[in-house]
Amino acid sequence: MRDDETDYLVVGAGAAAMAFTDALLTHTSATVTIVDRRHAPGGHWVDAYPYVRLHQPSAFYGVDSVPLGDDALDAVGSNAGCYERASAAELCAYFERVMQQRFLPTGRVRYLPCTDYEGEGRIVSRLSGATRELGVRRKVVDTTYLEGSIPATSPPPFAVADGVRLVTPGQLARLDRAATRFVVIGGGKTALDTCAWLLEQGVAPGAIRWIRPRDGWWLNRRFQQPHALLPELYRGASLQIEACAQATSLDDLFARLEREGVFLRIDPDVAPTMFRGAIVSEAELDRLRTIEDVVRMGHVRAIERDVVALEEGRVPTDERGEERAREVGVLVPVRD
Ligand SMILES: Cc1cc2nc3c(=O)[nH]c(=O)nc-3n(C[C@H](O)[C@H](O)[C@H](O)COP(=O)(O)OP(=O)(O)OC[C@H]3O[C@@H](n4cnc5c(N)ncnc54)[C@H](O)[C@@H]3O)c2cc1C
Structure with a gap:
């Protein structure tokens, strides 16, 4: 692989970039250069607060070719009875392993951490300040457009x-x-x-x-389960479709979804005004x-x-x- 050329230049080494590169390696013979300003793969998870976990089971996350987690059912805590959810530390270790054990040994991936992409194929090392132009034969794939700002790396907005x-x-x-x-x-x-x-x-x-x-409205984790609990996922989906079919208004739709336990809220007396698709357990809400x-x-x-x-x-x-x-x-x- 020549140092100054690549088929794909992937900007970012977060979950999106890792999943995309994994698919390229599986389905093509292309070469890939991944650049990220962070020092390790995993994107925002690298700077995440230590007590964060995936809000869905690990089985639903990660790159296609490398399973995340052991598909264990949690026995204790607010997730008891549901499939395990990776912590931030596990996610960082996972993406590191994908890079080291899956991507780099193919000889088709070059990974440049601590590197900024400045556009037009130009990359700059955050360590040495050295600037390079990469010749991109196929495409620059910018995976940063969904990048959120997190408190760890952004000043308070007040x-x-x-x-x-x-x-x-x-x-x-x-x-x-x-x-x-x-x-x-x-x-x-x-x-x-x-x-x-x-x-x-x-x-x-x-x-x-x-x-x-x-x-906010929250999705009930009970209906977001893989493997042995997959029937619950289908039951949740059918409850949603049924509620959509029967609802006479948007308020009625949310009321129906709440009655079925598909949507949850912390305070039954306060009308939620946001829904971000985040998933929680009923035990968590009880405690909150x-x-x-x-x-x-x-x-x-x-x-x-x-x-x-x-x-x-x-x-x-x-x-x-x-x-x-x-x-x-x-x-x-x-x-x-
Ligand atoms: C606290 C938190 C918890 C979350 N929990 C879940 C969850 O449980 N389940 C779920 O599905 N989703 C969750 N998400 C959503 C999350 O955004 C996605 O799961 C996913 O991790 C996003 O990956 P990404 O690759 O799109 O972005 P990011 O992880 O943000 O990666 C983008 C990368 O691009 C790099 N970058 C940006 N600009 C440049 C540049 N110019 N040059 C070089 N590098 C650059 C950044 O350094 C970053 O590492 C959560 C998000 C947050 C913030």
């Missing part, structure tokens, strides 16, 4: 006053000193994971304030319902020393002012 103790979900798992209370900001899957993880670690529900700009201090005043605009300013109001950071310094705000997805 002002934060000096002295406020604000951490990302990744930093939360590595706190250097204890906190009296936690304020979790966000209504999406990362916020849900963060609250569930804090509760799992033994943090009292009363020590958590959850700033939830919006409530123990958090009663939920702030619904829109998105956070600024965190001042003693007050969180939101779109629709202001809440004190901690009524017990003297303890404010020991309170931790947890920033969750930038685009929530």
Whole structure:
């Protein structure tokens, strides 16, 4: 494989790039150069918070030619009775193994980590600054168009006053000193994971304030299972089709899907205004319902020393002012 030419230049080494390259290796004799600004394959999983797991079973994720996980049924925890879900660490190890054991030994893949793609076949090493032009015989395949921004690599989308103790979900798992209370900001899957993880670690529900700009609909994991539980997946699909056929309005459709247990929400008294297709278990939601201090005043605009300013109001950071310094705000997805 010549150093300055390639059939395909794949930009990004995340799940999309890895799956695409795997398919190219299986179905063609093409050569591929993969560039990613991150230091390891796996895309955003490389910087993910440590307590994140796939929200669907591992069997439904990864590249086609290399199975992910052992297809074990979880026996404990909020996923008990369902198929295993890979953690961020497992996903990173998996993509590393795919690269080292499957891609590189073919002699048809060149992998350039810590490398930026600048367009027009031009790549720049983040380590040496060296720039190169690659001759691309077939196509540049840009897998970055779905790339999201994550708190680990993006600044908060609101002002934060000096002295406020604000951490990302990744930093939360590595706190250097204890906190009296936690304020979790966000209504999406990362916020849900963060609250569930804090509760799992033994943090009292009363020590958590959850700033939830919006409530969401969630898919029930019971209906997203492979292998021996596949009949449940088909049952879930047929319930959805039946609900679509019978519904008289959009609200009626969601009501029917909720009645059948296909769609879930945390608070039955609050109408969800978002649906991102994320999957949760009923046990997880039961646990999350123990958090009663939920702030619904829109998105956070600024965190001042003693007050969180939101779109629709202001809440004190901690009524017990003297303890404010020991309170931790947890920033969750930038685009929530
Ligand atoms: C916290 C979190 C949890 C998720 N959980 C799930 C889940 O459980 N199940 C599911 O199906 N999906 C999940 N997703 C969705 C996830 O986006 C996809 O599963 C998938 O990992 C996305 O892969 P990707 O390759 O499209 O993007 P990414 O993983 O974002 O990879 C894109 C890569 O491109 C690189 N890049 C970008 N621009 C350049 C450039 N100019 N030069 C060089 N490199 C560049 C980036 O460094 C990055 O590594 C989750 C997403 C997040 C953020």
